Amino acid sequence: xxxxxxxxxxxxxxxxxxxxxxxxxxxxxxxxxxxxxxxxxxxxxxxxxxxxxxxxxxxxxxxxxxxxxxxxxxxxxxxxxxxxxxxxxxxxxxxxxxxxxxxxxxxxxxxxxxxxxxxxxxxxxxxxxxxxxxxxxxxxxxxxxxxxxx
Amino acid sequence: xxxxxxxxxxxxxxxxxxxxxxxxxxxxxxxxxxxxxxxxxxxxxxxxxxxxxxxxxxxxxxxxxxxxxxxxxxxxxxxxxxxxxxxxxxxxxxxxxxxxxxxxxxxxxxxxxxxxxxxxxxxxxxxxxxxxxxxxxxxxxxxxxxxxxxxxxxxxxxxxxxxxxxxxxxxxxxxxxxxxxxxxxxxxxxxxxxxxxxxxxxxxxxxxxxxxxxxxxxxxxxxxxxxxxxxxxxxxxxxxxxxxxxxxxxxxxxxxxxxxxxxxxxxxxxxxxxxxxxxxxxxx
Numbered sequence: 001x002x003x004x005x006x007x008x009x010x011x012x013x014x015x016x017x018x019x020x021x022x023x024x025x026x027x028x029x030x031x032x033x034x035x036x037x038x039x040x041x042x043x044x045x046x047x048x049x050x051x052x053x054x055x056x057x058x059x060x061x062x063x064x065x066x067x068x069x070x071x072x073x074x075x076x077x078x079x080x081x082x083x084x085x086x087x088x089x090x091x092x093x094x095x096x097x098x099x100x101x102x103x104x105x106x107x108x109x110x111x112x113x114x115x116x117x118x119x120x121x122x123x124x125x126x127x128x129x130x131x132x133x134x135x136x137x138x139x140x141x142x143x144x145x146x147x148x149x150x
Numbered sequence: 151x152x153x154x155x156x157x158x159x160x161x162x163x164x165x166x167x168x169x170x171x172x173x174x175x176x177x178x179x180x181x182x183x184x185x186x187x188x189x190x191x192x193x194x195x196x197x198x199x200x201x202x203x204x205x206x207x208x209x210x211x212x213x214x215x216x217x218x219x220x221x222x223x224x225x226x227x228x229x230x231x232x233x234x235x236x237x238x239x240x241x242x243x244x245x246x247x248x249x250x251x252x253x254x255x256x257x258x259x260x261x262x263x264x265x266x267x268x269x270x271x272x273x274x275x276x277x278x279x280x281x282x283x284x285x286x287x288x289x290x291x292x293x294x295x296x297x298x299x300x301x302x303x304x305x306x307x308x309x310x311x312x313x314x315x316x317x318x319x320x321x322x323x324x325x326x327x328x329x330x331x332x333x334x335x336x337x338x339x340x341x342x343x344x345x346x347x348x349x350x351x352x353x354x355x356x357x358x359x360x361x362x363x364x365x366x367x368x369x370x371x372x373x374x375x376x377x378x379x380x381x382x383x384x385x386x387x388x389x390x391x392x393x394x395x396x397x398x399x400x401x402x403x404x405x406x407x408x409x410x411x412x413x414x415x416x417x418x419x420x421x422x423x424x425x426x427x428x429x430x431x432x433x434x
Binding site: 043044045047049050051052053056057070071072073074075103107108110111112 | 253256258260264271272409412
């Protein structure tokens with residue numbers, strides 16, 4: 001009997017841990033963006049792109065929507081937030097985002113090498129069906145973003 | 151003695167015939183002269199009151215419309231920038247391509263001109279247009295000129311290059327390479343309108359402290375571009391006047407680093423392009 005109860009407890013614990021690891025809450029993208037724009041330090045003025053502009057920079061997968069803010073071209077600073085239809089689609093979107101950061105590195109390497117540090121330390125993270133990108137040299141940026149994810 | 155009557159009768163007869171012929175000739179001549187004068191004399195107008203009222207008036211023949219005048223063909227003066235024209239809407243740029251560096255990149259992203267094709271790259275220069283693989287096409291990286299060649303169905307090209315070449319020692323080399331771009335574009339699509347855009351100015355503060363990116367240097371390069379456009383018979387767009395202040399500088403605050411335009415100034419740039427269009431039908 002004791003073994004049965006112990007086994008059941010272990011099973012229940014394992015199951016709850018498994019459930020917790022897959023649990024992500026929906027986040028308010030507009031709230032996140034507003035917080036990032038207001039509280040993360042950027043040297044450049046970030047302006048939101050329209051759909052055509054986003055398409056030029058990122059390959060949006062099917063069912064993926066997003067908002068992107070970029071600087072004037074004088075810096076590599078950027079905010080991009082995407083929502084995919086599924087975690088798998090978000091994983092693919094994260095790959096696209098990493099590819100975009102690589103292209104930016106190549107572009108700025110011979111043009112404005114001082115921007116490479118920001119690109120090397122770029123935040124590109126997936127949270128469930130969301131992908132968040134932030135290019136800045138503000139060390140507080142990741143904390144501001146993570147506050148929305150917990 | 152001869153019979154006189156025999157001699158008189160023939161003589162009189164002859165005389166009579168002569169008189170008759172002379173009279174006929176005079177009458178004929180008179181008739182000819184009178185017929186020639188008949189058409190040249192206007193008939194006297196009938197007084198209105200004399201026109202009988204019950205006689206139907208002739209219908210007035212409507213005046214024939216004048217044939218449409220052929221549009222006046224004016225020879226285009228390539229030594230001058232494209233003059234102001236009637237504004238077009240953004241669909242005009244549906245079949246346009248834009249070639250340029252980071253400033254054009256910003257222009258395409260900020261102006262909202264989503265329908266135009268752009269081949270831009272930060273740091274692009276007149277020589278790297280042919281060599282650097284910076285354009286992503288079908289998953290492959292190719293040069294700007296290769297991308298243009300792959301999609302030759304454009305009717306206008308807007309080029310803005312030169313900011314990154316301001317540090318070149320030989321400005322004539324810049325023009326030589328720029329001319330090679332024009333030649334290549336014309337070989338790809340001989341019918342396309344080619345617009346060479348002037349290099350945009352920088353802010354006064356940037357110009358004052360930078361030995362390379364300054365407005366005197368930019369003005370020098372623009373003068374060379376204008377001359378090249380004249381020689382090659384292509385169109386020079388003085389876009390600098392869309393964004394410059396009265397002293398020819400980019401206004402402070404219009405560009406984060408004094409060079410790269412903010413959104414509102416990219417939109418001014420677009421508005422300028424919309425109302426500086428070459429009408430090929432109006433000139434040869």
